[in-house]
Amino acid sequence: xxxxxxxxxxxxxTGPSGAGKTTFIRSISQSEVLTTDxxxxxxxxxxxxxxxxDYGSLNLDRYAIHLFGSPGQDRFDFTWDILRQGAxxxxxxxxxxxxxxxxxxxxxxxKFLTELxxxxxxxxxxxxxxxxxxxxxxxxxxxxxxFLCVGINALDENSAxxxxxxxxxxxxxxxxx
Amino acid sequence: MLFGKIKSIPLPQIVRIxxxxxxxxxxxxxxxxxxxxxxARRLFLGAKKQDNPIGDTxxxxxxxxxxxxxxxxxxIFKEVELQEDDVSFSLPAVQLIIASLHSLRTMYQKNLPIxxxxxxxxxxxxxxxxxxxxxxxxxxxxxAEPFFAKGTSAKELAKNLPIELEDILFHIxxxxxxxMIKTASKKRTFYLPISDQSDLNSIxxxxxxxxxxxxxxxxxxxxxxxxxxxxxxxxQIYQSDQQDIKKGLLRRLIYGFKNFFRKMYx
Numbered sequence: 001x002x003x004x005x006x007x008x009x010x011x012x013x014t015g016p017s018g019a020g021k022t023t024f025i026r027s028i029s030q031s032e033v034l035t036t037d038x039x040x041x042x043x044x045x046x047x048x049x050x051x052x053x054d055y056g057s058l059n060l061d062r063y064a065i066h067l068f069g070s071p072g073q074d075r076f077d078f079t080w081d082i083l084r085q086g087a088x089x090x091x092x093x094x095x096x097x098x099x100x101x102x103x104x105x106x107x108x109x110x111k112f113l114t115e116l117x118x119x120x121x122x123x124x125x126x127x128x129x130x131x132x133x134x135x136x137x138x139x140x141x142x143x144x145x146x147f148l149c150v151g152i153n154a155l156d157e158n159s160a161x162x163x164x165x166x167x168x169x170x171x172x173x174x175x176x177x
Numbered sequence: 178m179l180f181g182k183i184k185s186i187p188l189p190q191i192v193r194i195x196x197x198x199x200x201x202x203x204x205x206x207x208x209x210x211x212x213x214x215x216x217a218r219r220l221f222l223g224a225k226k227q228d229n230p231i232g233d234t235x236x237x238x239x240x241x242x243x244x245x246x247x248x249x250x251x252x253i254f255k256e257v258e259l260q261e262d263d264v265s266f267s268l269p270a271v272q273l274i275i276a277s278l279h280s281l282r283t284m285y286q287k288n289l290p291i292x293x294x295x296x297x298x299x300x301x302x303x304x305x306x307x308x309x310x311x312x313x314x315x316x317x318x319x320x321a322e323p324f325f326a327k328g329t330s331a332k333e334l335a336k337n338l339p340i341e342l343e344d345i346l347f348h349i350x351x352x353x354x355x356x357m358i359k360t361a362s363k364k365r366t367f368y369l370p371i372s373d374q375s376d377l378n379s380i381x382x383x384x385x386x387x388x389x390x391x392x393x394x395x396x397x398x399x400x401x402x403x404x405x406x407x408x409x410x411x412x413q414i415y416q417s418d419q420q421d422i423k424k425g426l427l428r429r430l431i432y433g434f435k436n437f438f439r440k441m442y443x
Binding site: 102141 | 178179180294360
């Protein structure tokens with residue numbers, strides 16, 4: 001009987017402002033994406049920013065995967081603790097084209113590493129551009145295993161899917177010890 | 178490609194990232210002055226300002242101080258094999274990190290907090306020899322080392338040492354660049370999806386936490402966060418045959434993803 005019930009998996013998507021979290025969820029979600037974007041103006045030409053959360057979902061067989069995206073600006077960091085509760089894993093994203101995101105990412109990553117009890121993966125976005133930090137360079141910057149870093153073009157469904165697949169591979173690898 | 182502004186990634190941090198790589202680090206100031214540093218496999222080989230080679234450590238320190246005032250400067254690291262005859266210093270790159278940290282502290286103080294870790298992030302000693310890190314950092318190390326040995330945060334150190342939190346954060350930033358401490362991570366617990374309570378009842382109640390490798394340390398005693406009221410229910414890792422079931426589930430998920438998206442987008 002239980003085999004016919006839906007299994008719910010929650011994934012938390014986070015990262016600095018401008019990393020591509022909303023784009024990632026839009027690329028991968030089958031359901032209509034719930035966003036809380038508002039107009040903003042900044043020096044980098046970003047037109048909208050998330051102020052509460054993004055939500056999207058996809059279904060695989062009997063598994064429902066729910067993606068919860070956080071706001072990137074640290075003034076909304078109180079939402080991160082709430083949104084990540086109950087998550088199976090975390091996807092952190094950072095814009096490889098914009099090194100100014102790296103100090104924010106590092107602070108966020110270190111804090112999560114101290115508090116986190118669930119596996120994570122780091123997606124380095126904008127890999128379609130010529131001038132971009134590679135996943136290996138970001139891994140060096142954060143002093144983490146390069147296996148945890150993967151390049152991504154958040155606009156591309158296949159690329160976004162690869163990140164999710166790698167996260168599940170990491171979960172499996174960690175289970176195997 | 179390593180690039181950016183030194184206000185986002187200061188020189189000592191760039192040198193740390195360069196690590197084993199060989200090549201030339203070029204820094205262009207807003208006034209279009211070009212500074213370059215040459216590295217090969219953790220050795221600092223030499224530096225130039227415009228086309229003028231820097232010949233001694235006094236000139237090098239002066240150049241580092243000058244650069245630390247030009248936070249809008251843009252850097253790019255070009256990975257190339259260098260000729261061994263073009264060497265004026267041949268110092269361990271870590272010595273350049275120490276020298277540039279002093280300049281950073283003096284001239285760059287107002288912007289440093291953006292690089293500081295969160296006060297609650299926990300760090301552990303790496304066990305490396307501290308004798309070479311320099312007297313300023315060494316005196317802090319002597320006081321803080323017993324705390325780092327078991328894992329501590331800046332907030333905890335501020336409670337136990339007669340040092341301001343901001344100074345502690347600076348020292349943590351430097352000790353980390355000098356590879357004396359590293360971020361500690363918690364024991365990992367996995368939450369696997371399950372649909373309702375009856376599923377939970379069918380599984381053995383005993384569980385174990387997974388300790389991630391030798392360099393991950395168990396810290397703190399706070400239990401892992403409980404899941405929210407969503408239908409994602411917390412289960413932890415089960416021993417023996419139950420664990421095989423979980424592995425199978427994850428394999429199916431991975432397989433499912435690949436096939437699902439192939440069908441959907443091809």
